[in-house]
Amino acid sequence: MMAPSLAPAVAPANLFDPVHYAAVRKPLLQAETLPPWCYTDTAFYRREVERIFLKAWNFVGRGDAIPRRGDYLAFDFAGVPIILVRDDQGAVRAFVNACRHRGTKIVDDGTGAATAFRCPYHSWIYGLDGSLQVAPQMEDTVDFAKGRYGLTPIRLETWDGFLFITFDAKATSLAAWLGDLPAKMASYRFDDMVCVRRKEYDLACNWKIYVENAMESYHVPTVHGQTLQKQKRDINPPIDAKGAYCGLYTRHQGSRALMAGDTGFPFIPTLAGDAAAGTHYPLVYPSTMFGCTYDCMWWLELHPRGPDRTRLIVGSCFPRATAERPDFEEVAQKYYRRWDLSIPEDNEISERQQAGLASPFAYPGRFSYMEPLVHVIDNWVLDQVLEP
Numbered sequence: 001m002m003a004p005s006l007a008p009a010v011a012p013a014n015l016f017d018p019v020h021y022a023a024v025r026k027p028l029l030q031a032e033t034l035p036p037w038c039y040t041d042t043a044f045y046r047r048e049v050e051r052i053f054l055k056a057w058n059f060v061g062r063g064d065a066i067p068r069r070g071d072y073l074a075f076d077f078a079g080v081p082i083i084l085v086r087d088d089q090g091a092v093r094a095f096v097n098a099c100r101h102r103g104t105k106i107v108d109d110g111t112g113a114a115t116a117f118r119c120p121y122h123s124w125i126y127g128l129d130g131s132l133q134v135a136p137q138m139e140d141t142v143d144f145a146k147g148r149y150g151l152t153p154i155r156l157e158t159w160d161g162f163l164f165i166t167f168d169a170k171a172t173s174l175a176a177w178l179g180d181l182p183a184k185m186a187s188y189r190f191d192d193m194v195c196v197r198r199k200e201y202d203l204a205c206n207w208k209i210y211v212e213n214a215m216e217s218y219h220v221p222t223v224h225g226q227t228l229q230k231q232k233r234d235i236n237p238p239i240d241a242k243g244a245y246c247g248l249y250t251r252h253q254g255s256r257a258l259m260a261g262d263t264g265f266p267f268i269p270t271l272a273g274d275a276a277a278g279t280h281y282p283l284v285y286p287s288t289m290f291g292c293t294y295d296c297m298w299w300l301e302l303h304p305r306g307p308d309r310t311r312l313i314v315g316s317c318f319p320r321a322t323a324e325r326p327d328f329e330e331v332a333q334k335y336y337r338r339w340d341l342s343i344p345e346d347n348e349i350s351e352r353q354q355a356g357l358a359s360p361f362a363y364p365g366r367f368s369y370m371e372p373l374v375h376v377i378d379n380w381v382l383d384q385v386l387e388p
């Protein structure tokens with residue numbers, strides 16, 4: 001038997017040379033996992049931000065998080081302070097949350113309501129459409145035109161109430177990014193759902209660790225042995241995806257958003273085809289998983305904050321007719337209990353994985369046949385970040 005050799009695994013100087021990833025490129029059952037430095041190295045992380053998060057269509061929540069004119073949501077995404085706001089016309093807009101005078105971040109992260117945004121430094125004031133409306137004592141400044149100093153807009157497009165932004169002016173449309181996913185998911189009628197709960201967690205792990213975990217069920221008996229394990233399932237091959245996503249589908253009875261034995265709300269009446277016989281779990285690249293089951297949907301939205309820091313946002317959506325039931329709050333507790341038990345289990349195991357991978361004595365591993373999408377996701381990441 002070969003004893004493991006205690007040689008430190010250091011990240012190579014030419015980090016993006018494909019030669020270091022040849023073993024990940026092999027077919028699933030011959031492949032190795034990503035080298036541990038992909039989860040810990042600052043240069044690798046910076047490349048992911050530049051080639052993935054600054055290029056993709058990134059999911060940033062539901063429009064119903066800011067229902068009224070002037071409602072806004074501010075947060076950091078991959079190092080960019082962002083503000084989403086519903087403007088005077090009722091449309092959602094996205095801006096860089098930084099003053100065009102000398103760059104100060106304008107509003108604190110979180111939600112709020114405003115009629116305008118005033119910079120806390122020298123009181124420049126911007127409208128809900130981002131236009132600069134007041135700039136005190138700038139009248140002597142040569143060639144200064146307020147029209148040229150509005151908040152920097154970010155492209156925003158929507159799919160059935162879901163908001164996506166891209167920082168890439170040359171990006172194709174959101175519809176092109178999503179490909180055939182909206183058609184596959186049409187019978188869930190996401191446009192007729194409302195988000196009833198949104199929870200945030202700060203995680204001490206790399207964003208890929210959490211995405212990989214969300215897209216394999218190999219860990220379910222171990223990590224969720226006391227919770228989800230009692231749900232019966234059969235394992236299907238990954239969804240055939242034509243778009244920037246991958247996905248799992250499992251065929252089973254009863255809502256996946258409930259613990260085994262619990263009863264909940266009526267099923268979504270419009271469900272058709274596979275949606276009427278199981279649950280879809282698409283991962284829209286780079287980092288949002290949508291759990292779509294018989295009676296509701298939930299999402300896991302991951303914002304990268306550093307090589308070993310990630311913010312997780314969990315949103316829960318029900319059909320409007322369900323959310324308007326007089327017994328909604330009472331019955332919804334059963335769903336909340338399921339998420340509040342299982343999500344911390346995934347959070348904890350992800351942080352443990354990061355702790356092990358951060359060691360100089362962490363090495364690449366191998367995959368089970370139960371982890372096809374971990375391999376698919378890792379190869380998608382390599383497709384984006386490696387030369388050329």
Ligand code: FES
Nearest residue numbers: 099101102119122
């Ligand atoms: S930095 Fe915003 S008003 Fe000066």
Ligand SMILES: [Fe+2]
Nearest residue numbers: 213223224346
């Ligand atoms: Fe899990």
